[in-house]
Amino acid sequence: MRKIIVSCIFAFVFYSCSNGISNKTEKRPPNILLINIDDMGWRDVGFMGSEFYETPNIDAMAAEGMIFTNAYAAASNCAPSRACMMSGQWTPRHGIYTVSSSERGKSKDRKLIPTVNNEYMPDDNLLLPEVLKQAGYTTCHAGKWHLNDDPLQSGFDVNIGGSHAGNPGSYYPPYKRVPSLTPPTDDYYLTNLVMDKAIYFLKSVEDKPFFIYYSPYAVHTPIQAVKELLLKYEAKTEWNGQNNAQYATMVENVDKQIGRMIGILKETGKLENTFILFISDNGGHYGITKQWPLRAGKGSYYEGGIREPMFAWWKGKIVGGQKSETPVTNLDFYPTILDVAGIEKPAGKVFDGKSIYPLLTKNEKMKDRPLFWHFPIYLEAYVKNDTTTQDPLFRTRPGSAMRLGDWKMIQYFENNDIELYNLKDDIGEKNNLANLKPEKVQELLAMLEKWRQETGAPVPTELNPEYIENE
Template sequence: MNIVFKAGLLLLFAGVFSCTSSVKSSSDEDARPNIILINIDDMGWRDVGFMGSEYYETPNIDALAADGMIFSNAYAAASNCAPSRACLMSGQWTARHGIYTVGTSERGKSRDRKLVPVVNNETMPDDNVLIPEVLQKAGYVTCQSGKWHLSEKPELRGFDFSIGGSHAGNPGSYYPPYKNVPSVKAPSDDYYLTNLIMDRTLDFLDSVNNKPFFLYYAPYAVHTPIQPVKALLPKYENKAEWNGQNNAEYATMVENVDAQIGRLVEALRNSGKLENTVIFFTSDNGGHYGITKQWPLRSGKGSYYEGGIREPMFVFWKGKIQGGSQSDFPVSQLDFYPTILDMAGIPKPANKILDGASILPVLKQSGDLEERPLFWHFPVYLEAYVKNDSTTQDPLFRTRPGSAVRLGDWKLIQYFENNDIELYNLKEDIGEVNNLAESNPEKVRELVGILDTWREKTVAPVPEQLNPDYQ
């Protein structure tokens, strides 16, 4: 059910409490931390102040980050919306759920595709147990707020409540009638969607009482369409460019998301819930390269260079995570699922494969994780955003079919069409300018061997059929 009016919301929550309170109501359950997972849409690695931006203004996000642990090497498990969110919610690599892109895998012109791409799965399989389903079963009140993008009804995938969630990947419009978000009704003709989603989110927080809750806050912003928050536009129109960032309209959307998160934190603080709430902050993929830049990272959304997969990230937990701390350990959003279970004291579901690891020892600075490879698998095509974009492998596609692996400082990308290999030392070359594949054949053999073993283990499909339309 979608939330429209606060009065209706309160009645709905009353019903949920009446049927769930008998499941678990012990003091142990009430002591479990509330969990908020903030997943901004298309926000790049340097689109926030805590990652160095001097153009976008994000004081609320920055303050929260400063009171938690910031991760400088945090990754999404895919470089565009749907597969990234599928990995986050399932805790699994793309090869396990089969969601590789948005819509069809036959992107771009057929004559430019040498291989027939793997068929894309557009909906999360019903038998894949997601984070909210586990938490709901354990007695958490669960709410999805904003973009869902993995099925038509998030209420069927572990959420007691959905605020504006559907299979839609963007709202169509941030001004009424919101087009792709028809179930959220505007209170006035010019009410901004991001603000309205937070209004309804705060209604949810008002209604949970002392039950532990899980909030997946994933506003459609700052995804296209780029529609400015009109009151904020003048301050950015004359603001000096910084590091390639100069889009005033986009900047208003970034600042407005920050303002909404400020409202969320204030509500938690005023209600006394902040003391027992864990907040994860991240983005689903890199920034749209035609709109924002992440320099020195190469490229942006849809690419498997760092600009497409490295994300801004921090975790806040008052009294449990030391404020002002930072970690350079490479982590993946796949780690969120086991970390959340660890924090809540919930066992892993039977027969569930989790490809990440709990980073709780890192967060509490009580131990280190063993170095492990991180993988990306994209056996499909994704056409270029920007004409003649020199930051991608070629000007026609943001990426062609391939896999990538990072281990330690080294990152290797293998493309399937011609078995092209790119090798980078990220410690020395974060911008991925110097391909070291020819000069480091032993490292290439090592990483390709790791990729081959991983693809075999996960049954990752590799396209081999030639496309007869290819020219």
């Protein structure tokens, strides 16, 4: 009889402890892993169709999650895209439109005086890591930051190599613009070192949920091959305009580093309670990689400059093997992550994105909504005589763009030129329908002008006295 009682007590205690552990695990907020690759194009990964670049680790995670085929960055180059994602707000609200000066290219080619660019994120803009830290998350930034001098000023507990620098200067020592990281050997690749330190952080986090913003400088220029991978890609056949062997080694190496991170999360038992978002900050550099059939690349507001590879992964919450054609944007990440973490929206905080949590977890359809881009600036051309942009001198001239449903419209401010495309029929934006669809132009233009008024988006009108027309 005593044996039976003891056995019952042991069973009860064991059940209670096990149930307590289970409840503790269930109640613990999920870890958040936000992966933001620099300058990776829409088709620079296997899960978006590339047959030249090899990304097996990224592809495997994408296959187990939800892939988005119409995912966008809120800007077509580094700093403004990152500012939009971290603030959850369109560019007019924070004033970061480009990198450095907005007067890019030769003055004699610029008809308008562009809007002055804000090079730093305003201090009063409450960023995503700040809210997560306030809610009890341990926060880590790994790689490129680009929004102020130190990400520790913006809600991160740990900073691995982040500053206001837009690229490293070199991926081999000395890293030049990343002096805070010391290489263990004379030829240690920067991307590998950033991941080494990110993994150290992951292993050290035990009691608190974590947020890690993994944003490697790669695959941004300078294009410097990972030496042990180069011969393989030099022997590969070009695919769909993709043929840069050095760049391909950088893509594969980023994939390898992400594979290392996923492996550590599995090994430490953290992966099952981790929500993962993967995206790039803007389109691929058109002089280095192609996104065909998308038009143009980084710095342009054609699809090649703003459409991104994206997936979301969350075991037990997101059903794997799904593809969504719903247009989404990195503006949606901030409110989505708060929903995932169970954090209420901060009082007074303006979100220009929408939480995609119901779409991810319940496959609820989102209502059609307009997506907007505003760029009252100039960006000089990367590629000489590039015929994919509006003109060969600039990737971008001052203007705005929007997408609603299948329709995409671009308005340029210099001469009020309008371009209208049906992306369902013309994903390559080859056929400007503005003259054939005047009613659609007026409908979209009215929405765009209303949006600019509501957000205080500046429209440059002052003529540049140094401009020389049709030289």
